[in-house]
Amino acid sequence: MPNFLLLLHATPNKNDLTHMSPEQIQAVIGDYMAWRKKIQDDGIYVASNKLRDEGGKFLTGANGDFRVTDGPFTESKEVVGGFFIISAANYDEAAKVSQGCPHLKYGGRIELREIEPTP
Amino acid sequence: MMSSVEKTHVSESLDHLFRHQAGQMVSVLSRIFGVEKIDMIEDAVQDALVTALQKWPYGEPPDNPRAWLTQVAKNRVLDRLRRDKKSDSIDEESVEVPDLSDQMLDIHFSSELSEDQLKMIFASCHPAIASDSQVALTLKTVGGFSVPEIAAAYLASEDAVTKMLSRAKAKLRSGGIRLEIPAGDVLKPRLEAAMRVLYLMFNEGYSASAGEALVRRDLCFEAIRLARIIADHPVTTAPKVNALIALFCFQAARLAARSDDRGDLVLLSEQDRSLWDKRLIAEGLEHFQRSAAGDELSDYHLEAEIASCYALADGFETINWRRILNCYDTLQSGKFSPVVELNRIIAVGKVNGPERALEELSQLGENYLMTSFNFFHLTRAYFFAELGQNSQATDAYQKAADLTRNDAVGRFIQKKVAALT
Numbered sequence: 001m002p003n004f005l006l007l008l009h010a011t012p013n014k015n016d017l018t019h020m021s022p023e024q025i026q027a028v029i030g031d032y033m034a035w036r037k038k039i040q041d042d043g044i045y046v047a048s049n050k051l052r053d054e055g056g057k058f059l060t061g062a063n064g065d066f067r068v069t070d071g072p073f074t075e076s077k078e079v080v081g082g083f084f085i086i087s088a089a090n091y092d093e094a095a096k097v098s099q100g101c102p103h104l105k106y107g108g109r110i111e112l113r114e115i116e117p118t119p
Numbered sequence: 120m121m122s123s124v125e126k127t128h129v130s131e132s133l134d135h136l137f138r139h140q141a142g143q144m145v146s147v148l149s150r151i152f153g154v155e156k157i158d159m160i161e162d163a164v165q166d167a168l169v170t171a172l173q174k175w176p177y178g179e180p181p182d183n184p185r186a187w188l189t190q191v192a193k194n195r196v197l198d199r200l201r202r203d204k205k206s207d208s209i210d211e212e213s214v215e216v217p218d219l220s221d222q223m224l225d226i227h228f229s230s231e232l233s234e235d236q237l238k239m240i241f242a243s244c245h246p247a248i249a250s251d252s253q254v255a256l257t258l259k260t261v262g263g264f265s266v267p268e269i270a271a272a273y274l275a276s277e278d279a280v281t282k283m284l285s286r287a288k289a290k291l292r293s294g295g296i297r298l299e300i301p302a303g304d305v306l307k308p309r310l311e312a313a314m315r316v317l318y319l320m321f322n323e324g325y326s327a328s329a330g331e332a333l334v335r336r337d338l339c340f341e342a343i344r345l346a347r348i349i350a351d352h353p354v355t356t357a358p359k360v361n362a363l364i365a366l367f368c369f370q371a372a373r374l375a376a377r378s379d380d381r382g383d384l385v386l387l388s389e390q391d392r393s394l395w396d397k398r399l400i401a402e403g404l405e406h407f408q409r410s411a412a413g414d415e416l417s418d419y420h421l422e423a424e425i426a427s428c429y430a431l432a433d434g435f436e437t438i439n440w441r442r443i444l445n446c447y448d449t450l451q452s453g454k455f456s457p458v459v460e461l462n463r464i465i466a467v468g469k470v471n472g473p474e475r476a477l478e479e480l481s482q483l484g485e486n487y488l489m490t491s492f493n494f495f496h497l498t499r500a501y502f503f504a505e506l507g508q509n510s511q512a513t514d515a516y517q518k519a520a521d522l523t524r525n526d527a528v529g530r531f532i533q534k535k536v537a538a539l540t
Contacts, residue, residue, distance in 0.1 A: 017169045018162075021265030025168045026137035032176030050177040082177045103176075 003046055004094040006084040007111040008103050031102035039086055039097060046085040053079060081108070085115070135337070137168060139344075140185055141263030143232055144192050146239040149260075152196055154242055155294040157260070163195035233348050236261050237355065238298040240345055243287075244313040245296045252287035253316045254323065259284055262341045271331040272323060272338050274524070300354055310355060314363055314419070317342045317349075321367050325374075332382055332527075336374055343367045350406070362410035362419040368403030369426035372396040384531040388435040400430050418453065421446045440469035457486050461495055473502040493522040500535070509539045 020028075039045040058069045084101075088094035091114065098110050141164050148160045167188045171180075181187035243257040255273075258264040264272075270280045290296055301309040324338030346367060350360045376394035379385055407423055425446045432438040447463035450456075460483055468476030480499050489495045500515035513536055520532045 017172070018165055019265075020169070020172075021268055022137035022141040022168055022263045023135070023265070023268070025172050026135075029172055029175050029180075033180070036176070048177045050174050053173075081173060084177075 001087045001089055002117060003085050003087050003115040004091075005113045005115055006086065006094075006098055006101070007113070008081045008083065008101075009109040009111060010079055010081045010103075010107075028102070028106060031105070035101055036084075038100070039084075044086045044088060044097060046087055048082065048084040050082040051080055053081075136184070138263035140188055141165075141168065142239075142261045143185075143236060143263075144189050145260050145263070146235040147189060147232065148192060148196060149239060149242075150235045150298055151193070152200075153294075154239075154291050154296065154298050156196070157288055157291045159196060159199050160192075161260075163192045163199065166195045167192035233351060234300070236345075237300055237348050237352055240313055240316075240348065241301055241309055242291065242296050242298055244309070244316045245290070246308075246312060247296060248287045248290050252283045253312075254320050255280060255283055256287040257316055257320065257345070258338070258341065261345060264337075264341070268334050268337075272334045300352070302354060306354070310349070310357065310360075313349065314346075314360065317346050318363065318419075320345075321370070325370055332378065339367065339371050339374065343371060358410045358413040359415060359417040359419050361406040361412075362417060362423045365403045365407035365410055366419055366423040366426050368399045368406060369423065369430040372399035372403065372430055378527060381530070382527045383534070384527050387429060392434070395430070403427065403430065416449075418450060421450045438469075440466050444470050457483065457489050458492075461489070461492075461498055465498060465501075468502050468505075473505040476502045477506075491522060493519040493528065495519075496522065497532070504535075504539060513539055 036045065036048065056070070060067045060069075086094060086097055088097060091112070094112055094114070098104075098112055101110060103110055144164045144167070145157075145160055148163065149157065152160060170191050171184070171188060239261045240257060243260050244253050248256060255269050258269050258272075259266075266277050266280050266284070269275075269284075270277045273280070321339050321342035324335040324342065326335075343364065346360065346364045349355045350364055372395050373387075373390065375396065376390040376392070377385055385391075403423075404427070407427055410420055410423065425443050428439050428443050428446075444463065444466040447459065447466055450459055451463060461480075464476050464479045464483065467479055477499065480495070480502070483489050484495070496515045496519035500512045500519060503509075503512035503515055516532050516536045516539075520529060520536075523529050523532065
């Protein structure tokens with residue numbers, strides 16, 4: 001089965017986060033944990049990681065002109081908070097699994113990409 | 120904002136972990152950095168919880184989530200202190216960055232943790248803080264309740280709660296209140312004050328007059344948790360603290376039975392006793408027995424005894440109303456309270472009949488505060504109905520309805536009126 005990459009985009013909304021109560025924060029974490037456990041139990045979880053909020057870089061190197069610029073989110077208000085990799089038969093299946101991810105419920109966006117298997 | 124948050128997935132063992140943890144971290148960090156830095160500390164605690172929110176979805180939570188959260192919050196305060204020190208060249212000396220070794224933060228020592236919270240309870244219930252703010256401040260600092268939660272419990276606006284907390288915290292910021300467990304001569308009055316605050320906290324949760332049911336229930340159990348902390352400490356424990364916990368436990372045991380599926384009020388006589396929490400009743404009994412040590416008979420003793428009569432009777436018919444009436448008589452011989460008098464008269468009605476109760480109620484009605492209290496009219500309606508005087512009962516229910524702002528009580532009254540006509 002092919003693997004799919006779920007990039008969890010979030011609009012940084014510090015204001016909302018600073019006003020959440022400890023109870024609410026716990027409930028949201030609980031939702032994510034429950035979802036991760038579910039895809040683990042279903043045997044379709046492959047990997048997941050949080051990406052650091054700060055310190056992203058853009059690299060270019062055309063014509064031997066190697067450059068490092070800060071980014072990657074200078075142009076976008078969105079930040080990729082982290083990613084999951086799951087296995088699914090096809091895009092439809094992967095989308096169905098992603099639909100259960102609480103990230104959507106809490107106002108985030110998920111970018112879904114099929115990972116090309118190495119031959 | 121986050122009202123859509125569902126609680127269903129949070130496992131039982133994690134129940135209120137973050138809320139309790141927030142209160143504990145505020146207490147621990149206040150001990151380390153000083154309670155006058157309360158704003159910075161609260162921000163740091165919130166930051167730590169938000170950091171968990173951003174990290175934990177992607178992997179297993181840390182082995183010791185409490186230690187992890189405390190460490191993150193501690194580092195946030197240190198960062199802030201270092202930054203302030205750098206930016207403020209004039210007043211550099213005044214900002215000391217404590218060099219913290221990890222053993223200072225060893226939160227495995229739960230007795231030390233309780234001690235930190237105990238000190239925070241006494242600070243939040245300090246007489247320098249306006250008495251109407253003490254409950255809210257205690258909920259915020261030690262309890263980990265948020266402003267919207269406190270507002271929901273009190274049916275107050277979030278603005279009003281924020282302002283109230285800000286005034287109260289100004290006292291903490293001013294440095295005039297020390298984090299300490301009161302000793303010697305001051306212990307007694309400070310303990311009284313703290314118990315009073317917990318009593319009000321519990322009643323706010325228990326009373327059916329206003330607020331959201333779920334938060335109100337949490338208030339009750341927070342009052343019990345904090346009272347246990349006081350009772351467990353060798354310096355602050357006292358028979359009357361055990362009486363207070365006994366009272367809370369006996370009352371809280373009936374919480375689930377006090378409203379039906381729609382949230383409507385269910386009277387004691389109609390409550391499904393199988394819904395009563397046997398464990399809480401047993402705990403209440405244990406504390407009640409401990410409260411008998413010593414020779415002081417506090418109001419909490421009497422109230423606990425009354426609550427025990429309800430909680431321990433086999434059924435509504437076997438409630439010992441005479442014993443309840445005796446307790447109320449003793450209570451009222453001390454400091455007279457019109458609200459307690461109302462409850463006493465209910466016992467009078469059970470012991471001496473509805474006519475006698477109505478007589479005493481009409482006397483009590485001369486107190487103008489009483490006539491604007493919905494339970495006064497509910498009680499009159501109840502005894503009129505017992506005598507079969509239905510039109511007077513209906514009138515009284517109507518008056519009660521006009522004074523009621525809680526939907527559940529409103530629906531309860533409608534049902535009663537419908538049954539009469």
